Amino acid sequence: MARWQPGAPQRLVVAAVDLFTEQGYDATTVAQIAERAGVTKSTFFRYFSDKRELLVAGQETLSRLLADGITEAPADAKPLEAVAAGLERASSAMGPANRELGPRLKAAVAASTELQERDALKSVGLAAAMTAALVARGVPDPTAHLAGELGVLAFKRGYAQWCDGERDEADGLAPYVLSALEDLRAATASLG
Template sequence: MARWEPGARERLVLAAVDLFTEQGYDATTVAQIAEQAGVTRSTFFRYFPDKRDLLVAGQEALSLLLAEGIAEAPPEASPLEAVAAGLERASSTMGPMNHDLGPRLKAAVAASTELQERDALKSVGLAAAMTTALAARGVPGPVAQLAGELGVLAFKRGYAEWSEADRDSAGDLAPYTLAALDDLRAASASLG
């Protein structure tokens, strides 16, 4: 096994998602994931405490990118303009692997209650990161919370559309997340 080959973390995530989709989350073992990724079990545990944590791989980095984008938005930016800056920052790091992972991850999550719960917790964490970044800009609590929640919805919706689009014509993720945020802004304005 190529223990020290670069990209072990990414290979572990891809292997896990494939196995979760093929045979179910409960039937998949850490040993199977490691074997399919071409690493040892100890390498698996170097990156993840258990197989549940594979779903939230990259959440800390994504939260940080969203928060940095919000913090670096111009001072005069509205809360949703700041969220758009965060979405643009985070989306800029998504590449072909993220594009290809989307439909497979969606199928794996749909097939497992435990993964659905983990996915929901990931959304809560992303919303909290954006809410905190907005509050640091002086945005009042309820407004910051609503803008953070809209940011998560926009990211998830944009990511789903992007990952389902043909890889060759999909382009970058940012236009998808920003369009989703615009749609949500328009929808919230129609609430009255």
């Protein structure tokens, strides 16, 4: 291996997603991921317990950013306004690398039942983080759960639209997720 280089976790995620897309999740080994990323297997296991965990790299950070945004929303913010603040905070941490990785990650997840299950667990974790932050603000439990779930759905829809959209460097994720949240808010009004 070459001399140590920074960014090993990010390189491992990109290498894994590329390999999952090229040859499938089941056919990809940890050794191949490590080799593609330019690190050793022991370095891989320093950051990830197994190859499934690559899919949720950054989940803790994303959950924290969502919860922090909700916590720091104005005291008089309604639940979905607080969720919007959380989405905006989390979106600010997503850059061009996340946008480029999105379509490949989507393809890899679509091709693997195991990755679909892990992705679903990631969504549950994000919703739980938002729900807990809303409950801490005094939002009643059922309302907090619903708002948290809508927040996850808005994030996923907005992220997909952002990744599929034109590649304008100045175009950040926040407008996409906030627009998706507004669409969902309007849709709930039509439920009756």
